Structures are given as C-alpha cells and as structure tokens.
Amino acid sequence: MQPGQTLNDRMPGRKSPPTSIHDVNLDVLENTLSFYIRSINYAVSRDLDDCLKGCEVARGSGKITTLLLTDSHRGIRPSVLAQLLMTDKSGMTRIIDQMVGHGLIERRTSPTDSRAHELYVTEKGARLASHVRVVATAQSEAFFSDMPESDKGELLRILRAAYRRIVGLPND
Amino acid sequence: MQPGQTLNDRMPGRKSPPTSIHDVNLDVLENTLSFYIRSINYAVSRDLDDCLKGCEVARGSGKITTLLLTDSHRGIRPSVLAQLLMTDKSGMTRIIDQMVGHGLIERRTSPTDSRAHELYVTEKGARLASHVRVVATAQSEAFFSDMPESDKGELLRILRAAYRRIVGLPND
DNA sequence: TATTGTTATACTCTATAACTATA
DNA sequence: TATAGTTATAGAGTATAACAATA
Numbered sequence: 001m002q003p004g005q006t007l008n009d010r011m012p013g014r015k016s017p018p019t020s021i022h023d024v025n026l027d028v029l030e031n032t033l034s035f036y037i038r039s040i041n042y043a044v045s046r047d048l049d050d051c052l053k054g055c056e057v058a059r060g061s062g063k064i065t066t067l068l069l070t071d072s073h074r075g076i077r078p079s080v081l082a083q084l085l086m087t088d089k090s091g092m093t094r095i096i097d098q099m100v101g102h103g104l105i106e107r108r109t110s111p112t113d114s115r116a117h118e119l120y121v122t123e124k125g126a127r128l129a130s131h132v133r134v135v136a137t138a139q140s141e142a143f144f145s146d147m148p149e150s151d152k153g154e155l156l157r158i159l160r161a162a163y164r165r166i167v168g169l170p171n172d
Numbered sequence: 173m174q175p176g177q178t179l180n181d182r183m184p185g186r187k188s189p190p191t192s193i194h195d196v197n198l199d200v201l202e203n204t205l206s207f208y209i210r211s212i213n214y215a216v217s218r219d220l221d222d223c224l225k226g227c228e229v230a231r232g233s234g235k236i237t238t239l240l241l242t243d244s245h246r247g248i249r250p251s252v253l254a255q256l257l258m259t260d261k262s263g264m265t266r267i268i269d270q271m272v273g274h275g276l277i278e279r280r281t282s283p284t285d286s287r288a289h290e291l292y293v294t295e296k297g298a299r300l301a302s303h304v305r306v307v308a309t310a311q312s313e314a315f316f317s318d319m320p321e322s323d324k325g326e327l328l329r330i331l332r333a334a335y336r337r338i339v340g341l342p343n344d
Numbered sequence: 345t346a347t348t349g350t351t352a353t354a355c356t357c358t359a360t361a362a363c364t365a366t367a
Numbered sequence: 368t369a370t371a372g373t374t375a376t377a378g379a380g381t382a383t384a385a386c387a388a389t390a
Contacts, residue, residue, distance in 0.1 A: 017247025017282070017290050021255050021341060024248070027240045028305050033324065034216045034312035035237070036331035041213035042233055043258050043338050044206045046358095059358090060380055061214055065207070068199045075189025076196070079348065083193050086215050091381075093350055110189070115348040115389045118189050133200050140206035146337055151330045152205065158323045159208035165318055166215050169193060218381095231381090232357055251371065263358075265373055287366045287371045 044143050051139045056102045057132060062087060062095045064132055067121070070105050071129035075118035077110070084167055104128060216315050223311045228274045229304060234259060234267045236304055239293070242277050243301035247290035249282070256339055276300060 018024050029035040045061075052058035057067055062085045069084070070076055082092040096119065099105045104125035110116040121129060144152055164171050190196050201207040217233075224230035229239055234257045241256070242248055254264040268291065271277045276297035282288040293301060316324055336343050 017249065018245050018252055019249055019288075021252055021339065024241060024245055024252060024256065026237075026256075027244045028309050029237060029240060030332075031328065032308060032312045033316050033328055033331065034220060034308070036328070036335050037209065037213050037216055038220075038233055039258065039335050040331060040338065041209050044209055048206060048210075059378090061210055062380095065198075065201060068201060069196060072199045073190050073196055077189065077191055077348085080190060080193055080196060084196065084198075086211065088382085089349055090351080090383085094380085097350095110348095113348080113390075116191075117349075136206070137200050137204060140204045144205050144334070147330070147334060151333075154326050155330050156203065156205055156208070158319070158327050159205065159212060160202075161323075162316070162319060163208050163211050166212065167193065231355090249371085260359085261372055262360085262374080266357085269373090282371095285367075285371080289372070 044140075047143050048136070048139050051135050052132070055132070055135075056104065056128065057099075061085065062091070063099065064136055066095055066099060067104060067125060067129050067132060068136075070119045071121045071126055075108075075110075075120065078117055078119065081119075086167060099125070216312075219315055220308070220311050223307050224304070227304070227307075228276065228300065229271075233257065234263070235271065236308055238267055238271060239276060239297060239301050239304060240308075242271075242291045243293045243298055247280075247282075247292065249288055249290060251288070253291075258339060271297070 026035070049058045052064075057063040062081075065085055066081055069081060078092045078096060079089070082089060085092070085095075087095075096105065096107065100107060103122055105119050105121050107117045107119060110118050144155075147155070161171050163169075198207070221230045224236075229235040234253075237257055238253055241253060250261070250264045250268060254261060257264070257267075259267075268277065268279065272279060275294055277291050277293050279289045279291060282290050316327075319327070333343050335341075
C-alpha cells in the first residue's frame with residue numbers, strides 16, 4: 001500500500017459505514033475525466049432510449065448516426081460510417097443488418113467497386129430519420145437544460161474538437 | 173418531409189456517394205451534446221478496457237467505482253453505490269457478485285439493520301484498488317492529453333457539476 | 345497482397361419483474 | 368407497507384477471429 005493508498009487509509013479509528021451518498025467522496029475518480037464521461041454517458045443514453053422507446057433505433061450506439069447519415073448522404077458506405085462510429089466492420093454489418101431487417105435502409109453494390117456497398121434510406125427510413133432528428137435534438141437539449149448556457153457552449157466546443165480528433169476529422 | 177429534411181434534401185442532382193469521412197457532415201448530430209458524450213464514451217471506455225486487460229474490473233460500468241469506493245469507504249452499502257452508479261439494485265447485485273467471486277470484496281450483514289449489507293475489500297481487493305487508482309488516472313490523463321490544459325479544466329468542472337446534479341450531490 | 349464486407353461464437357451488459365427477508 | 372437485496376430471464380451489444388470476393 002502506497003501513494004493514494006487507503007483500505008480506509010490503513011484502518012484508522014473505525015468510522016461508521018457510510019449509508020448515504022453524502023458521506024462519500026469519489027476517491028481519485030473525483031478528478032478523472034473518463035469517469036465523468038462514462039457516468040454521464042450512462043445516464044444520457046438511458047434517457048435517450050426512453051425518448052426513442054419502440055423506435056427501432058433505440059439502444060446501443062450507432063443506429064441513430066447510421067440512419068441520419070444514410071438519409072443525408074446518398075450512397076454512403078459502411079466503411080465510412082464505421083470510421084465515424086469508431087466501430088469495426090463486423091459491428092457495422094450487424095447495425096446495417098438490423099436496419100435492413102426493419103426496412104429502414106437498403107444495400108446496393110457500388111457500380112465503381114464491386115467489393116463496396118452503398119447505403120440508401122427507404123421511404124420508411126426517411127420518415128423515421130425526420131422523427132429521430134427532432135427527438136435526438138430535443139432530448140439532448142432537455143437533458144442538459146439545467147446547465148448554464150455558457151457551459152453548454154463550452155462543452156460542445158470541447159467535446160466536438162475531441163471527437164473530431166479521435167476519428168481523424170480536421171478541427172476547422 | 174419538412175424542416176431539417178433530407179433523404180438527400182429531396183434528391184437533387186445526384187451527387188457521387190461519399191467514400192471518405194471528409195465528405196460527410198454530421199447532420200443535426202453536429203451540435204448535439206449527447207452524440208459527443210456517447211461517441212467519446214465509446215472510445216474512452218474501450219481504451220480503458222485495454223489498459224485494464226485481464227484485471228477483473230475491465231468491461232462495463234461500475235466495477236472500478238465499486239472497487240475504489242469499497243476500498244476507501246469501509247462498510248459502504250450496495251444501495252449507496254447503486255445511486256452513485258445510477259444503476260438499480262439488481263445491477264448492483266450482479267457487480268458485487270462478480271467482485272465477490274473474484275475474491276476482491278466481501279459482504280457482511282449490517283449489525284444495525286439486518287436487511288442491509290456492508291461491503292469490505294479483501295487484501296487482494298485492496299491491492300487491485302491501488303493498481304486501478306494508478307491505471308484509471310493515467311488512462312484518463314493520456315486519453316485527453318491532446319486537449320489544451322485550459323479545456324481539460326473547463327471540461328472537468330462542467331462534467332463534474334453535471335454528474336453531481338444527476339446523482340443528487342450538492343455542487344459545492 | 346490489401347480491401348470491403350460477412351459470418352460465427354463466446355462473453356457481457358441491460359431491463360424487467362418476481363421474490364425473500366427485515367423494519 | 369416500505370426498504371435492502373437477490374434471482375431469473377429475455378434481449379442486445381462487444382470482441383475476435385475466420386471467411387469470401389474483388390481490386
């Protein structure tokens with residue numbers, strides 16, 4: 001046991017066990033960005049799922065992005081989506097399979113490269129995309145509504161830059 | 173089809189399909205906080221899992237927090253951890269079961285309320301907690317190392333406040 | 345030989361509801 | 368009747384590796 005030790009800091013005078021979150025400190029997680037990202041993700045994702053209940057794109061990461069970008073980028077390729085979703089080819093196949101299964105998008109073989117696919121939304125997919133655009137925007141707005149406006153702006157700027165850096169997009 | 177429409181904005185002059193992420197814009201997600209939180213979570217969680225490979229607390233949310241807080245808060249209750257993790261009782265049981273199974277923590281019945289449990293780390297758990305403290309801190313630091321210092325400070329302040337608001341802790 | 349996708353598998357998390365025991 | 372936890376189950380995501388077809 002060493003630097004940031006504990007096991008209750010070597011068992012000093014036994015304190016009574018904490019029975020409320022107000023008696024607790026977050027240890028090193030208090031200052032750990034990844035902890036807060038992960039925790040808030042958990043909450044915001046569940047809230048989003050609630051808002052999209054029964055919507056065929058609820059749950060998990062990738063379906064909303066896939067639907068929206070397929071709707072707004074005619075013929076977008078699975079490999080492009082995979083990069084933006086930071087997932088691999090097999091994960092992308094699974095997401096597309098689901099959406100094809102729900103009649104939201106369709107696959108066509110690229111006329112310029114027979115290995116590649118092009119993705120297109122169906123009419124049903126386009127309708128759902130319109131709906132999801134509204135819901136996803138409103139959900140995020142509502143979820144962070146208690147945050148000061150200036151903080152929301154800062155947060156968006158900082159996270160946007162981080163995301164673009166991670167996936168390899170230029171930070172214009 | 174309406175306000176933020178598309179299906180490629182009503183199929184204008186067919187553009188060639190985007191084959192690179194540089195040809196893509198993020199639609200409404202471009203300005204949606206929840207999108208960035210979810211995307212960055214995905215990346216940071218996988219990176220953290222890599223750093224903790226084989227560590228008995230890799231994967232999923234909650235195990236790291238459970239281990240660290242059990243180590244630093246003698247006798248902490250599952251219900252308190254569940255609140256901090258924003259999970260429910262059954263999810264908490266699963267996490268604790270795993271950690272007990274790995275010999276990291278143990279359950280005792282509270283002497284003051286026979287319904288409640290108190291959690292304690294084992295020696296093995298304390299050793300792992302020390303290790304995880306170092307790894308989790310270093311991983312977060314490394315993952316966000318490309319971010320300007322001032323942005324890191326702002327991000328921590330904003331996310332910390334958001335987390336505390338969500339779980340019901342005061343924003344001191 | 346590298347790239348675009350698909351398939352298969354094993355593992356884990358998530359959500360829900362029903363249940364036990366104690367206060 | 369409410370609270371602290373446990374159990375059971377169905378559905379879904381995740382990671383890996385092996386595979387097929389085309390460039």
